Amino acid sequence: MEFEPVAFIEVLKSGVLQDIHPALASxxxxxxxxxxxxxxxxxxxxxxxxxDIIKLIRECSDPSFNQLSLSSLLILSRDKIIAESVDEDCxxxxxxxxxxxxxxxxxxxxxxxxxxxxxxxxxxxxxSPIVQVYISKCHCTASIIRRLKEVSDPNIPHLVKFFDxxxxxxxxxxxxEIVNRVKNEEQAIEVLTRALSxxxxxxxxxxxxxAYFLTVEQIDLASEILKVLFNIMVKNEESIPENxxxxxxxxxxxxxxxxxxxxxKLDDIRSHSIxxxxxxxxILYDILTPPLVGAQDKPQFEGKNMEILVVMSDFxxxxxxxxxxxxxxxxxxxxxxxxxxxxxxxxxxxGCLAQRSMRKFLRNKILPPLTDEVMQxxxxxxxxRNLLCALLTTPITQVRDLAAxxxxxxxxxxxxxxxxxVGYGNAAGLLANRGLMLGGRGKMGHYSSDSEDSDTEEYKQxxxxxxxxxxxxxxxxxxxxENMSEEQKEYEAVKLVEKIDQLTRxxxxxxxxxxxxxxxxxxxxxxxxxxxxxxMHAPLQDDSDEDSD
Numbered sequence: 001m002e003f004e005p006v007a008f009i010e011v012l013k014s015g016v017l018q019d020i021h022p023a024l025a026s027x028x029x030x031x032x033x034x035x036x037x038x039x040x041x042x043x044x045x046x047x048x049x050x051x052d053i054i055k056l057i058r059e060c061s062d063p064s065f066n067q068l069s070l071s072s073l074l075i076l077s078r079d080k081i082i083a084e085s086v087d088e089d090c091x092x093x094x095x096x097x098x099x100x101x102x103x104x105x106x107x108x109x110x111x112x113x114x115x116x117x118x119x120x121x122x123x124x125x126x127x128s129p130i131v132q133v134y135i136s137k138c139h140c141t142a143s144i145i146r147r148l149k150e151v152s153d154p155n156i157p158h159l160v161k162f163f164d165x166x167x168x169x170x171x172x173x174x175x176x177e178i179v180n181r182v183k184n185e186e187q188a189i190e191v192l193t194r195a196l197s198x199x200x201x202x203x204x205x206x207x208x209x210x211a212y213f214l215t216v217e218q219i220d221l222a223s224e225i226l227k228v229l230f231n232i233m234v235k236n237e238e239s240i241p242e243n244x245x246x247x248x249x250x251x252x253x254x255x256x257x258x259x260x261x262x263x264x265k266l267d268d269i270r271s272h273s274i275x276x277x278x279x280x281x282x283i284l285y286d287i288l289t290p291p292l293v294g295a296q297d298k299p300q301f302e303g304k305n306m307e308i309l310v311v312m313s314d315f316x317x318x319x320x321x322x323x324x325x326x327x328x329x330x331x332x333x334x335x336x337x338x339x340x341x342x343x344x345x346x347x348x349x350x351g352c353l354a355q356r357s358m359r360k361f362l363r364n365k366i367l368p369p370l371t372d373e374v375m376q377x378x379x380x381x382x383x384x385r386n387l388l389c390a391l392l393t394t395p396i397t398q399v400r401d402l403a404a405x406x407x408x409x410x411x412x413x414x415x416x417x418x419x420x421x422v423g424y425g426n427a428a429g430l431l432a433n434r435g436l437m438l439g440g441r442g443k444m445g446h447y448s449s450d451s452e453d454s455d456t457e458e459y460k461q462x463x464x465x466x467x468x469x470x471x472x473x474x475x476x477x478x479x480x481x482e483n484m485s486e487e488q489k490e491y492e493a494v495k496l497v498e499k500i501d502q503l504t505r506x507x508x509x510x511x512x513x514x515x516x517x518x519x520x521x522x523x524x525x526x527x528x529x530x531x532x533x534x535x536m537h538a539p540l541q542d543d544s545d546e547d548s549d
Contacts, residue, residue, distance in 0.1 A: 005040045012052045017065065020056065024068045028075060035078045047085050050076055054090055057097070063110040070097065070116035077120050083127035091134045094121050100143040111157050118163035125170045136175040144168045145186045151195040151221070158217050165224035172231035179235045188232055189244055193251065196225045202254035203247075213259040219269045222255065226272035234279050245280050249287040252277055256311050270315055277347045282354035289357060301361040309361055313384065316344045320387035337399055341391070345402040352409045356447075363410045367421050371458040378422050378471045385421065389471075392426040404430040413442030423471020435518035501525075 011023040037046055050073065057069045073094075076082050095101050097117035099109060124131040144164050151161055172179055182188045197203055199221045200214055214222070229248070233240060252273045260266035289304040299306040319340045352359035366384045373381065378389040391403035408430060411417040415436050419427050431437045455463065467474040481489055503509045512520035513528060 005045070009045065009049060009052070012049070012056070017060070017062075021065060021068065024053075024072050028068065028071050031075050034075065037076070037079050037082075043081055046076065046079065046082050050082055050086070054093065058093065063113055066097070067110070067112045067116050070113060070120060074116060074120045074123065077123035077127070080127045083124045084130055086124055086128065086131055088134045091121075091124070091131060092138065094124075095138065095140050095143075099147070100140045102139075102143075111160050115157065115160050115163060118160065118167055122163060122167050122170055125167065125174060129174075132171075132174045135171055136178045141168060141171060141178065141182050141188075142186050145182070145188055145191050148191055148195050152198040158221070162220055162224060165221065165228060169224060169228045169231065172228055172235070176235045179232055183232050189229065189240065192225050192229050192232075193244065193247055196222060196229075196251055199225065200251075200255060200258070202251040202258070212257075213261065214265075214269065216261055216265060219260055219265045223268050223272045226269075226276050230272075230276050230279065233276070242281075242284070245284055246287060248276070249280060249284055252280075253288050253308055256308055267315075267318075270311070271343070274312070274315070274343050274347050278343055278350075282350035285351045285355050285358065288351075289355070301364075302357050304357055306357075306361050309358060309365075312344065312348060313362060313365055316341075316348065317384050317387070319344060320384065320391075321382075324387060324390065334396055337394075337396055341399055342402055345399075345406050349402065349406045349409055352406070359410060359412075367407070367410050369454060369456045369459070370421070371456045374459060374462065374466060374471075375473050378426060389422050389426050392422060392429065400429065401433075408442060412447045415439045415441065419468055419471070421471070424469045426471065431518075432520050437514045437518050437520065440518065 008023055008027060011019050014020070041049065053069050053072055053076075057066050060066060060069075092101065094117050096103075097113055098121060099114050121135075125135055144167060147156070147164055148161075148168075150156060172182060200218050201212070255273045256270055258269070260269060288308045289306055292298060292300050292303055292305045299310045323337045323341055348358075348362065352362060366388070373383070373385075379386060379392070385407075388403050388407055391399055392407075394400045404427075407422060408418050411421060415427075415431065416439060418430075424431075428437070434442055436442065462473050465473055465476065481492075484492070500509070500511065504511055511523050513523050515521035
């Protein structure tokens, strides 16, 4: 049956509830998947329709009718034109329906009405800057946080808790000017941290492990809490008290170890946990690798439980695999690569710089001593090292730089070691940016003096046949100039210089030499490259392993 917009409006205006109820039900059913009303209602009629339904809700005390009316508003609220025409009085009314008004609701609460109003407010907040201004002024966040203090109350439906958090997330994302108020006056971090613990059982279980499975509902609530915490902490100009950071780290440790009903949900909770780890001081990351106690079957290093690093390195590996298959480099592919890989690379890099044991454990896991793998290029293959090396030449500079930084830190920022594992061609971008093209050492971190690099027998046997530019073994090639006379060699050399000069003048290439600061410097003429030959043929220089912490 085709929807008749004119007849629908006439029924609403009639005021006859017996006719309006089925008309609203039909409207909801037929437009459940509709996100625009351009083809059935003019802008003016859409506004009239919205006002008429609001009026019906105000005048009717029947909860089931009001729920149906709010469901109709929910569908209409998807339309940005309607969202932008909503006034402050309407927002206050919807907040009251959602139990978030200035005066808390008395008596029995109809949570179906509350839920419908919350969904409607979420759509309006997402779609309309005007609504965002209203919302930021009305202090409704205090009411949401007050209700979140009762997150463990079984009488409050799961979906109400979920959309409370969803609305709070949208408000803190769209209205950054209120974040300080939410954090300080409304004590949001303390309340949300407690809600996270109560929702998931984190730091309440006898021993966090993957054997403890979170339910889908627990993961959905925890994910929204983590998103709100991220908004509040990342946009806040003031530092968070250390005791709150420590408590949060303890919860994140457990959440990263807990199991989930399926891979998608497991990925969700770990992704949001890692996002929040990015903005917690890395000096506290030792909480993630506590001293090993009890069972000895846990991954360990230097007396510490490294289970969390196994989880995070495996998470990185899965993200790298997905990114490689996604990388058709459409706009979506680029966005996905940045969102999927950047946070975990950032967290692992920060952890390795701040915590020596983290770096050494991850170095052994991601960059183990080279054996047969040097027979192929570093970027070819399915290991974490291969997948990270493949990112070193991606045109997505943020991801490329993060991957390079992580690998460089694992190598104690030693150029020769970095080149050994990734090849000079893959390493060139980072080395050029850091002024290290002639060797040396980076200055981001402080490293121990013990040597961690020992060549395997397989590597030693072919070491002299490894091409440092491509970073792998290369079959000996015949000398192309072996049977040439000196005149022929000179002729070919002149031809090569002419071709390079031609490409340079046409702007196809820009020859460079390495300047005193270790960075590439453009040359005015190709003959200047001759001056660099002696320096470029010298081996890369690294600081001695005898450096101090």
